[in-house]
Amino acid sequence: MRASDVVLRHLEAQLEDGTLVVGMRLPGERTLAEQLGVSRGSVREALQVLEAMGVLRRAVGSGQDAGAVLVAEPSAPLDSALRLHVATRAFDVQQVVETRMLLESWAVGRAATTGGSLDAARALLADMDDPDLDVRDFLRLDARFHVELAALSGNALVALIMTSIRGSIEAYVQRSVPRVTDWPDLLAKLRREHHAVLDAVAAGDVAGASATVVRHIAEFYERSGLQQPESRGGG
Template identity: 35%
Template sequence: MPVEWQPVRQSRTHELVLQSIEEQVFTGKLRAGDRLPPERELAPVFGVSRSALREALRVLETIGVLVAQPGRGPDSGARIVRNPDDALGRLLRLHFALGSYSLHDVMEARVALERSSFAAAATHAVEEDLDEAGVLVHRMSQPDIAPEEFNELDTQFHVKVASGSGNALTSTLTAAVRESVRPLILRALAEVDDWSATREQLNSQHLELMRLVRTGNGEEAADLAELHIRGFHGTLVVEDRTGAEDGGTA
C-alpha cells in the first residue's frame, strides 16, 4: 500500500516563538507576574531575530497576556499578566463589525449569559458586590446624566452582577459581549425620542433587578434580566434587520 504524504504546515518564525512561550505557560514554568528576559537575551535563546521576537510579543500583548514596559530599570521589559477583559472585548467587537456574528446572535448570547449571572448572583453575591452595584444604579438615576455615561455605568452594573455570580469567565464574557455592540447602543441611546423617559424605564428595571438579587429571587431576576435585555437590545435587532432589508448596514 503506497504511503500517503501530507503537506507539512509551514509556520512563520514568530508563530514558533509564540508556541514556545505558550508551552512554558502550560507547563507552569511561566506564570502571571513573571518577567521575560530582555529582547537581546531572549532572541538568541529562540534562535530568531529581534523583529520576529517583537512580533510574537505584540501578539501576546494584543490578546491580554503580556504587557510591555519600555525603558530601563526593574519595571521595564515584558511581563506576563492576566488581563483578558479588554482584549476579548476588542476582538469580539472587530468580529462583529466584520459580520462574523449577527446582532441577533449577540443578543441571544447576552440573554444566556445574564440569565445565568443574575440567577447565580442571587445565591452567591456578597454584600460588597451588591453595594457597589447599587451605587452604579444610583449614579444612573441622576437626571442630568448623558447617554454615553449612562451606558458606561450600565455596562459596569451588569459586569459587577456577573462577577458577583462567582464565575469569573461569565463576568469577562459579559463585558466582551457588551463591548462588541457598544457603538450601536450609544447611537441608539443618542437617537431616542425621550431620553429622560428611556433612562427612567431602564433604571427602574435595574432597581427591581437589585431587589430580586438581594432577596434571593434568582429565577425572577433571570426572567427580568431577559426582559430587560430584549426590551432595548431587541429594538437594535429590529433596526438592524430593517436596515439590511433596505440595503443599509448596522
C-alpha cells in the same frame, strides 16, 4: 508552522508547566532565538503578539526595568478585539445580544446565591433614578449596572466577557437614542426592570432574576430598533 508560532508555543508550554509565571522576566530576544533555532525577528514578532494580547509588557532600554515581563491583563485586548469584530460585522448585533442574554441570565442567577454586597449596584440604580438624567448618561450607567451584576456572580471571566460585550455594542446603544420616540416611558420601564432584577437577586430568587433580566434585555433591543439590520452605507 511559522517561526513566530514556534516561539508562542514554547512560551505557552512553559506557562502551562510552571516554568514561567506571571511577573517573571523573559530571556532576551537573542537568547530565545538561539534556544529555539529561530531568527530574532521571529522572536520579536511573537513578543509583539503577546503584548497585544495583554500577556506581556515590554520596556525598552537597559537596566533592571528593561525587557519583557509576563503579565495577565486580558481586559483591554478582549474588549478591543470584540469591538472591532462587531464593527466589521463579523458578529452582528443580534448575535452579541443573544450571547449577552445567555451570560447575564446565568450571572444574575449565580449572583442570587452568592450573598455578595449589592451596595455598588444599588448606588448605580439611585443615580439612574434621577429624573433629570440625560438619556445618554442613563445608558452609560445602565452598562455599568449590568457589568456590576455580572461581577456579583463571582466569576471573573464572565464579568470580563460582559464588560467586553457591553463595550462592543456601546456605539449601537447610543445610536438608538434618536430612534426611540418615547424615551420617558422606556426609561421608566427600564428603571422598574432594573429594580426587579436586583430585588430578585437580593431575595435569592435564581429563576426570577434570570427570567427578568432576559426579558429586560430582549425588550430593550426590540424597542430600540437595534435588532433591525443596519445599512453598511451609514445613516
